[in-house]
Amino acid sequence: MKEKKKLPADDPAMLLLGEIQNRGIATDVIESNNVLADIPLIRLDDPSLDxxxxxxxxxxxxxxxxxxxxxxxxxxxxxxxxxxxxxxxxxxxxxxxxxxxxxxxxxxxxxxxxxxxxxxxxxxxxxxxxxxxxxxxxxxxxxxxxxxxxxxxxxxxxxxxARWSVFGIDGLVMGIVERSNVGLGNPVIKSGIATGVTNGKVKYLSYEAPDSGGVIAYNQFGIVGDDGVKFADGGDSGSVVLIGSKIMGLLWGGGPDNTDYLVAASPIEAVxxxxxxxxx
Missing domain, CATH: 2.40.10 (Thrombin, subunit H)
Incomplete structure (x- = not known):
């Protein structure tokens, strides 16, 4: 098993981590050698499409x-x-x-x-x-x-x-969750054209890995689906990721992470x- 390597204490992600931990939220940041690719787009004649x-x-x-x-x-x-x-x-x-x-x-x-x-x-x-x-x-x-x-x-x-409305999500989608208020294990939900409405949890708070073009994608939320089910797949790119009825991220990429399929979402404040x- 690959050893998890801690980032330096003066790394900006670790400084943010300390601020979050001071609020009593359980967190961690680790280094990864995975590559994040754009979630593939999907043909409109794909039989799996809703x-x-x-x-x-x-x-x-x-x-x-x-x-x-x-x-x-x-x-x-x-x-x-x-x-x-x-x-x-x-x-x-x-x-x-x-x-x-x-x-x-x-x-x-x-x-x-x-x-x-x-x-x-x-x-x-x-x-x-x-x-x-x-x-x-x-x-x-x-x-x-x-x-x-x-x-x-x-x-x-x-x-x-129609503002505040997402297909398949009950109620209004209003407001955002600031990056510093997102915690490990927070339950999340999204609605996309390929896999519909899916549930998952936050696995990483400051995930960093190269994108498919070799650019390091810094400080991403890493999300996995519940019960071994993919949180997102080809065609779901662009979905907003919610904690409750508030937006925490914009989904764009993914890749394997040990036994999980990890999805990357950019913090919504930066978007x-x-x-x-x-x-x-």
């Missing part, structure tokens, strides 16, 4: 199909629309938006629009958003580097979005800062 999530939604809610506004020849896949948001940057202030991952909504530098549902082999193209902003990499938040894979688009005039959105 077809009700691939319908045209108006208003749009979290937990449904979306993808980049490019030809199906280039992007015959779907990811998950995480949740509706309000944009707060100067150019788009107050505009309703839809949020997901960069690797779900973005195809290339010319990508400016988003479709819901995602493009498939059909004559119909259901544009849902424009003015796309997407980012993938580490950002500085709270004095530490945090990896995010995130995107937001403004809802176009003939579509609408909000990067995209300039409001989820309240």
């Amino acid at each position: 077809q009700s999530r691939t319908d045209v939604f108006n208003p749009m809610v979290g937990g449904i199909s979306c993808g980049p506004g490019v030809s199906v020849l280039y992007a015959p896949w779907a990811g998950t629309l995480g949740i509706a948001a309000t944009r707060t940057n100067f150019d788009n202030f107050g505009e309703p938006g839809i949020m997901s991952n960069q690797h779900v909504m973005y195809y290339d530098p010319e990508t400016t629009t988003v479709y819901q549902p995602a493009r498939k082999d059909s004559v119909w193209n259901y544009q849902a958003g424009d003015k796309l902003k997407a980012f993938k990499g580490n950002v500085l938040f709270g004095g530490v580097q945090i990896y995010v894979d995130c995107a937001v688009a403004s809802v176009i005039a003939d579509r609408s979005s 909000i800062q990067t995209l300039n959105v409001n989820l309240a």
Whole structure:
């Protein structure tokens, strides 16, 4: 069995750990040699896909199909629309938006629009958003580097979005859980287009591993499913991860972790800062 190696005491993750432990929350941080890959996207004709999530939604809610506004020849896949948001940057202030991952909504530098549902082999193209902003990499938040894979688009005039609503989740999804208030073993839930509504728990608070491009993804939440069931699979990228009815992370990647399939989620505060959105 591989020995668990402690990070240095002056490592930013360990400093945060001390702050959390002072609040009486059980925590730990360990080093890992695993690689985190983007959770694969899924073809819309995949027989395992919950077809009700691939319908045209108006208003749009979290937990449904979306993808980049490019030809199906280039992007015959779907990811998950995480949740509706309000944009707060100067150019788009107050505009309703839809949020997901960069690797779900973005195809290339010319990508400016988003479709819901995602493009498939059909004559119909259901544009849902424009003015796309997407980012993938580490950002500085709270004095530490945090990896995010995130995107937001403004809802176009003939579509609408329903705030605080996620397909399959009862009640309103309102508010966030700050990174410092998340503890080991916290129960979590998500709703995605591939595996639907699943339950899991927080296994790591500051998980760090290379992404599929070799970039170190710093300070991620590591999540595993309950009872040996995968918390997420191909197509679930972009789902919001909840503690109760509040958002704690944005799901983007995963990989093997001993006997578990580990899912990575970026702390939602860093996503909000990067995209300039409001989820309240």
